[in-house]
Amino acid sequence: MLTNTIIQQRLTEKFGEQLTNWEEPYGMLTFSAPKELNLKVLQFLFDEPELKFTFLTDLQAVHYPDNKGAELAVVYHMHNFTDNIRIRFKVFTDIVKPDVYSATALFQSANFMERETYDFFGVNFVGHPNLIRILNVDEMDYFPMRKEFPLEDQTRIDKDDEMFGR
Amino acid sequence: MSDHILLPEGSIEKQTTTLNLGPTHPATHGVFQNILELDGERIMQATSTVGYIHRAFEKIAERRPLYQITPLTDRLNYCSSPINNMGWHLTCEKLLGVQTPKRVDYLRIIIMELARISDHLICNSIVGVDSGAYSGFLYLMQFRELIYEIYEEVCGSRLTTNIGRIGGFERNFTNAAFEKLEKFLDEKNGYPAQLREFENLFTRNRIFMDRTIGCGPISAERAMNYGFTGPNLRAAGVDYDVRVHTPYSSYEEFDFSIPVGKTGDCYDRFLVRNEEMWQSLSIIKQAYQKVQSFKGAEADVFHADTPAYYLPEKKDVYTKMEALIYHFKIVMGETAMPAGEVYSSVEGANGELGFYLISDGGRTPYRLHFRRPCFIYYQAYPELIKDGMLSDAVITMSSLNLIAGELDA
Numbered sequence: 155m156l157t158n159t160i161i162q163q164r165l166t167e168k169f170g171e172q173l174t175n176w177e178e179p180y181g182m183l184t185f186s187a188p189k190e191l192n193l194k195v196l197q198f199l200f201d202e203p204e205l206k207f208t209f210l211t212d213l214q215a216v217h218y219p220d221n222k223g224a225e226l227a228v229v230y231h232m233h234n235f236t237d238n239i240r241i242r243f244k245v246f247t248d249i250v251k252p253d254v255y256s257a258t259a260l261f262q263s264a265n266f267m268e269r270e271t272y273d274f275f276g277v278n279f280v281g282h283p284n285l286i287r288i289l290n291v292d293e294m295d296y297f298p299m300r301k302e303f304p305l306e307d308q309t310r311i312d313k314d315d316e317m318f319g320r
Numbered sequence: 321m322s323d324h325i326l327l328p329e330g331s332i333e334k335q336t337t338t339l340n341l342g343p344t345h346p347a348t349h350g351v352f353q354n355i356l357e358l359d360g361e362r363i364m365q366a367t368s369t370v371g372y373i374h375r376a377f378e379k380i381a382e383r384r385p386l387y388q389i390t391p392l393t394d395r396l397n398y399c400s401s402p403i404n405n406m407g408w409h410l411t412c413e414k415l416l417g418v419q420t421p422k423r424v425d426y427l428r429i430i431i432m433e434l435a436r437i438s439d440h441l442i443c444n445s446i447v448g449v450d451s452g453a454y455s456g457f458l459y460l461m462q463f464r465e466l467i468y469e470i471y472e473e474v475c476g477s478r479l480t481t482n483i484g485r486i487g488g489f490e491r492n493f494t495n496a497a498f499e500k501l502e503k504f505l506d507e508k509n510g511y512p513a514q515l516r517e518f519e520n521l522f523t524r525n526r527i528f529m530d531r532t533i534g535c536g537p538i539s540a541e542r543a544m545n546y547g548f549t550g551p552n553l554r555a556a557g558v559d560y561d562v563r564v565h566t567p568y569s570s571y572e573e574f575d576f577s578i579p580v581g582k583t584g585d586c587y588d589r590f591l592v593r594n595e596e597m598w599q600s601l602s603i604i605k606q607a608y609q610k611v612q613s614f615k616g617a618e619a620d621v622f623h624a625d626t627p628a629y630y631l632p633e634k635k636d637v638y639t640k641m642e643a644l645i646y647h648f649k650i651v652m653g654e655t656a657m658p659a660g661e662v663y664s665s666v667e668g669a670n671g672e673l674g675f676y677l678i679s680d681g682g683r684t685p686y687r688l689h690f691r692r693p694c695f696i697y698y699q700a701y702p703e704l705i706k707d708g709m710l711s712d713a714v715i716t717m718s719s720l721n722l723i724a725g726e727l728d729a
Contacts, residue, residue: 180662209544212674214689231663238565263547266699289371289728305383
């Protein structure tokens, strides 16, 4: 039976000290990898007969503006159907040149998910066949899910309207 | 034909016709745009455009306390909103470490399986409509009305339900709700009889079989690579079901089977959904029996004891200090949640509906991502309809159970 400990062992044997931040929040094994390694890790998880993480459940990004030099995190959720175990794996990238290799060659399902991530966070997936906006209008020139675009402040008073209140 | 005038070389750039199917085409049942390259009636290439009804739910959620995010989840897959609501409550409960009482679990299962039935019956009868058989739709639709009446008894609304709260339900189920449930489950005049009749109409209907067998097929391997989940993946032959793989809400206590298909075509998807409705009926019956077996004070339990997240009763708010404080804090969204990151998923009606919630210890999520199943498997649509007829593309779309609200978030 595949457990988090075995997965961590196999990954450490292969990649050594390059994988960091091992955690298990709510039972799901979580780790980070350097962004140059993301495809190698995905491929290893996919190909290794013992691991068999052949299903990409989810792919999205998170913006940490205070994390200088590694503002954007791309998060992959992988699932092994045979042993029914999930893992989460993150790569961090700086926001000035947010280039991350695209997983589309390995997973067709990454296509739309990477486009969505690009659309909202501006992560540039290198090698993606069609990296254009997907949910927002094509003319949009910013990445709306980044933290520098806060939602409107509910307490502002400059929008008072006689008829409709605030 | 030597006198036939030949067009100069290169004067016709292409031999195909470009057709815009959508964004608002009556046959697509929602806002979907597909630009098709047609050779006669055969599809050579398709390009899908999505995002026409994007409403920025993930961004909005970053400013809302947990309980105000439930109405956002209603609007994802609006054919089965209760499953989304429950999925969201389960995610919150996982983050907060709330343990729900058994009776709540069973009541939730009743509501979720009703929602699954209402979703599947729409999808399957629409496949019928798109292949030219309208009557099945008319008959089954009556029973969606009955399901909606049950929702109405429980939470007061029908389509965008906002049903349940963190820890349980907003109020106990009334007797009228259980009476309606019994009416729905009745073997003779209830849904089982109607579903049997629906199957009689379709399952071995020669015209329907000719229309759907071999239409929009996908192999198990391709389906997994495309991130299929739910009935569409099972129709391709992979027996993955979140209810079994990662049981939530006490699903592990229930006896049901997972139907799988073989070829992943429209017919298999249709059969898998029909069989899932039978399984759901059986689960509802089991859950209803379990609910009835509670006696005394246990029979009135409808929420967990989590005062910091569950609104107290109004009469307590007026008379007790504690209740007043909690009421104020919850309504004003001033309850901080523990820091952490959690991924929780439920078996939605069309696939694995996941919630990835990151909390930094504040009052609102730091980041919330919805794993919307049909957004992910819709990518396969151009491949599914390639080399098929235009009319097959329409059936394939309806049999994939695409819901525009979920696609665009």
